[in-house]
Amino acid sequence: MFINTSTHFNRSRVPKLTQFNPYDWIDRSLATIERANWSRSTQVITSLPGTEVTIDGRVLLNFGSNDYLGLAGDDRVIQAAIQATQAFGTGATGSRLMSGHKQIHQDLELAIAMLKGTEAALVFSSGYLANLGTIAALVGKNDLILSDRLNHSSLKNGALLSGAKTIEYQHCDMVDLRHQLQLNRGNYRRCLIITDTVFSMDGDICPLAEIQELSIEYSSMLLVDEAHATGIFGATGAGIVEAENLVGKPLIEVGTLSKAIGSLGGYVAGSASLIDFLRNRCASWIYTTGLSPGDTAAALRSIEIITTTPQLRQQLWQNVEYLKQRLSQQLPQLRLIPSASSIICIELPDARTAMSIGSKLKQAGIFAPAIRPPTVPTSRIRLSLMATHQQSQLAQLVNAIKLIFSAAEVS
Numbered sequence: 242m243f244i245n246t247s248t249h250f251n252r253s254r255v256p257k258l259t260q261f262n263p264y265d266w267i268d269r270s271l272a273t274i275e276r277a278n279w280s281r282s283t284q285v286i287t288s289l290p291g292t293e294v295t296i297d298g299r300v301l302l303n304f305g306s307n308d309y310l311g312l313a314g315d316d317r318v319i320q321a322a323i324q325a326t327q328a329f330g331t332g333a334t335g336s337r338l339m340s341g342h343k344q345i346h347q348d349l350e351l352a353i354a355m356l357k358g359t360e361a362a363l364v365f366s367s368g369y370l371a372n373l374g375t376i377a378a379l380v381g382k383n384d385l386i387l388s389d390r391l392n393h394s395s396l397k398n399g400a401l402l403s404g405a406k407t408i409e410y411q412h413c414d415m416v417d418l419r420h421q422l423q424l425n426r427g428n429y430r431r432c433l434i435i436t437d438t439v440f441s442m443d444g445d446i447c448p449l450a451e452i453q454e455l456s457i458e459y460s461s462m463l464l465v466d467e468a469h470a471t472g473i474f475g476a477t478g479a480g481i482v483e484a485e486n487l488v489g490k491p492l493i494e495v496g497t498l499s500k501a502i503g504s505l506g507g508y509v510a511g512s513a514s515l516i517d518f519l520r521n522r523c524a525s526w527i528y529t530t531g532l533s534p535g536d537t538a539a540a541l542r543s544i545e546i547i548t549t550t551p552q553l554r555q556q557l558w559q560n561v562e563y564l565k566q567r568l569s570q571q572l573p574q575l576r577l578i579p580s581a582s583s584i585i586c587i588e589l590p591d592a593r594t595a596m597s598i599g600s601k602l603k604q605a606g607i608f609a610p611a612i613r614p615p616t617v618p619t620s621r622i623r624l625s626l627m628a629t630h631q632q633s634q635l636a637q638l639v640n641a642i643k644l645i646f647s648a649a650e651v652s
């Protein structure tokens with residue numbers, strides 16, 4: 242037991258500090274989370290990534306993966322990781338500025354810059370760290386951030402970490418964004434607008450061309466998170482920036498190597514001076530170990546496949562069209578959250594219903610996670626499609642949803 246001998250803490254007005262367990266609040270907090278049906282846990286997947294996964298010894302159809310192009314289990318990518326590990330070891334062994342910088346890091350950064358059509362790029366240990374560090378390096382306490390209300394956690398926490406005044410504008414609402422810029426821009430030194438391009442939990446897409454114009458009109462920097470867009474949107478897979486014809490415009494692109502690219506890590510792409518600045522000022526890049534050789538080589542190989550195989554993207558969009566058509570024809574009562582991406586969400590009234598539908602889908606052989614508050618404001622089943630799904634697998638999904646929803650009478 243903790244015995245307090247300091248006279249400073251022993252004053253009579255202070256509650257008896259030695260008589261309670263300072264960790265008790267954790268169990269109380271957990272109990273509250275359980276009562277709200279917000280409790281989370283992990284499940285073990287014992288198979289290679291792909292359209293089928295093995296969970297608890299059962300093979301399920303997988304609609305819960307960010308591996309949109311099926312590259313995380315692709316033998317070419319696996320072999321690239323094995324070869325790089327054999328040649329360069331399992332770890333980078335140091336930060337990039339010390340001993341952890343390898344030729345393959347440079348090759349990967351060049352490949353990302355080529356894909357994005359930017360002067361330069363920098364790779365991070367994760368997309369989360371890329372956002373945290375980049376936002377905190379670009380703005381500080383005299384500055385303003387305008388952030389979409391539904392932005393990813395990494396953007397929100399990057400804004401907090403930066404110490405800048407942060408104002409959330411209504412989701413994808415350009416009238417509100419302009420209004421906030423008009424009201425506030427003049428009172429701050431620098432301004433940074435931050436937004437997901439594809440919103441990860443809804444699957445809708447920001448009006449990027451308008452946001453970019455507003456950023457110019459109000460002398461503001463613009464940082465876009467292409468995590469769910471890179472590899473799948475745009476003619477060459479560069480993302481929404483490419484799809485909206487904004488390549489070459491002054492903006493900062495952040496993204497991940499762990500979704501369509503099928504590896505692990507994050508990146509920032511932009512001007513050569515931005516990247517040089519981040520190498521000097523971005524704490525989440527400077528004070529952390531370089532990306533492992535295996536992850537780096539896997540990402541590099543995936544990007545090669547992405548740029549040379551537009552058919553993968555075509556297959557993905559065909560699957561998205563097919564599923565949306567089937568769902569709207571056969572289940573017109575279903576409430577789908579408007580989406581223009583490979584993420585399709587079925588909106589549900591509450592967390593309990595979402596959990597129950599999720600487990601019924603699992604019983605029917607379908608893995609499709611229930612997403613609940615506080616991750617999102619409203620509960621839902623989130624389906625993410627892959628280029629490698631077969632139409633028969635999509636038909637099986639639609640049948641399962643039909644059975645479960647008609648029995649449960651949810652809409």
Ligand SMILES: *Cc1c(COP(=O)(O)O)cnc(C)c1O
Nearest residue numbers: 367368369393441468497499506
């Ligand atoms: C997944 C995701 C990230 C985090 O990327 P990681 O590489 O997994 O850390 C950041 N932003 C958005 C929008 C994401 O969906």
